[in-house]
Amino acid sequence: MVKPLESGTPAIVKATIPALEAHGVTITRTMYASLMRDPAIAAMFNQTDQANGRQPHALAAAVLAYARHIEHPEKLEAALSLIVERHVAVMVKPEQYPVVGAALLGAIKTVLGEAATPEIMHAWGDAYRFLADVLIAREASVYDERSALPGGWRDWRAFRVEKRVQESDSVTSFWLAPVDGKPVLRHEPGQFLTFRLERDGINTRRSYSISSAPDASGYRISVKRDPQGLVSRWFHDRLAVGDVLDVTPPAGDFTLASIGKAPAMLVSAGIGITPFLSMLLASKGGAEDGKRHLVHGDHDLHHMPFRSALAELATAESAPKIDVFSTLGQDRHLAMPTHEGRVSAEWVFARMSPDTHVFVCGPRSFQRDLIGGLSRLGVDRARIHHEFFGSDEGVA
Template identity: 75%
Template structure:
């Protein structure tokens, strides 16, 4: 049961907005420093994003947004839906919320010092309690909903690596099937799987987009090797055919929206193409008739994964258009659908109609610049969707 905020809580929390604007990042950094002492909780976070500050920045923005809208939490629905998806993906449990709450309140007290009066601490304790109850309730519903679906499950499930496919020098695909040979939940195109990796010196959870069409038999993920990425190197160097990995059900809300006839423009760069492969392959299964247009950028076509699949799709799937951009082309040749240079917001804008929904996936700077440019050129922000592991504010405001 979600209990309402105590009288007076909202007013006190809103009064702390200037302090959050000035010290929010210090608070979240202090909070995470405390939380990372618990290995079970630390494993749920991307330690790279901890080290480079992305996660503390994202949480600071989220806490500030909560304070600003505490009287109208419905305005935070999209952000809360995203949090729920991420929490369900890594199997956050109700008994972990008090631990996080204690770390947050302790950080507020530490950073604000004497300014953190008993009234402020009581109000923020109540505000956190209310938010925690909202998230716990919704997450419990999602856990139950997905477990009840055909092929669904709760907690972790063992999948077996059935096949490895080398897509490029740096990208390898892994086909995963259930170890118990029972059906799996058919994912929504654009969703991801989360892996529990507690072996070979790893103690982490990591998510990868599903790059295959919805199929009750299994999933494909496609991993780009990062020379500095411990987890991606493990997938490439250690994960072999026949190995077992623990996985949560498909999660994520970066999925196609709207009526089937609404045109969709998919804009990706690099490995950001992976969720779009699922969207492009899905019509063969679902019969969805969204007019699809893929715009993808890479260094050169030789480093681009899924080329043969895309050639086949362009020849057999209608309506589908594919435009490819090469930023470092190895030849001067070009075609009507192959372009030299980088994808620009103005080029994308020229392909957007009042009905078009634009989906963006790729490196943070690519997303930030493209989305900011499209909004500046008049594209309705409600028509732009993106897969971004951070705060929406970072993307749309141009901050990194």
């Protein structure tokens, strides 16, 4: 059972909000600089997001939100669920929480100096302890639940690359099957796999969405090559049929399960299509197909990955709606409507019903424009779901 916060903690933590607003990013940068000295901890973080400052900014915002809502943590439920999914994916262990806590408290003391009084340090220590206990308990529950499901497992499991398929000039799919030959957990479409890579000068964890329909025999992931991306280049250049990878169970809550039978528009750009392809393949020929509308943007439709799979889906009985956009113009050979230009919030909004949910996946700039545009048009943020993919070039 999680021990409650001490009675004086919330007030003291809330009193530090102005300091967090002014110095939060400096604190998180200082914290990460300390953590990155431990290779085991560093391997759990995307080093690109460390280098470009995205992770320190994201954590600073999360710490500030926690301080603001420390008396009502239920308001952070969506954020906590996402954190749990990410922690479970990279196999965060309970014994790692004190290491992170010491780094955070040390950074607060370093940055704030004398302003970080003993009372403040004690309160933040208690606040971190409480949050860590909540996360540890929830993560333990998820580990137990997924290992108990048919085909489920705990910790890392060895998978062999059974097949490579070149989907386009820059996208390759990898079909994975468990080395032990036993069934695997049928994933919820939209979930991802996380890989432990410790070879060829790489020591990291990296996640990729599952692009296949749920299957008890294995999974498919599809990776876009980034000329500057160490991991994606390794997948393309080094990973061969027969090679073995360590993999965690499917994770993530970017799924259709949360909306029940409500209609959904799946809006993607570039490699962001992968979770939506899994969703459409899973529902192929089902009653829900008519409530699914894929809107996808790609630079060149002639070299678009999954071109034949989308055409097959578009012509199937009870087919979902599929519209594709390209800045290079229409392709009248595709068995679905094609449009010149970019996907816009206005175009999507015009085709929504009052109960439609919008799922967005693609480059960050694409998502910012689309989500911001839909919000300005009056779409409730509770009906907008998103999953960030890679860099602003749409590379995972």
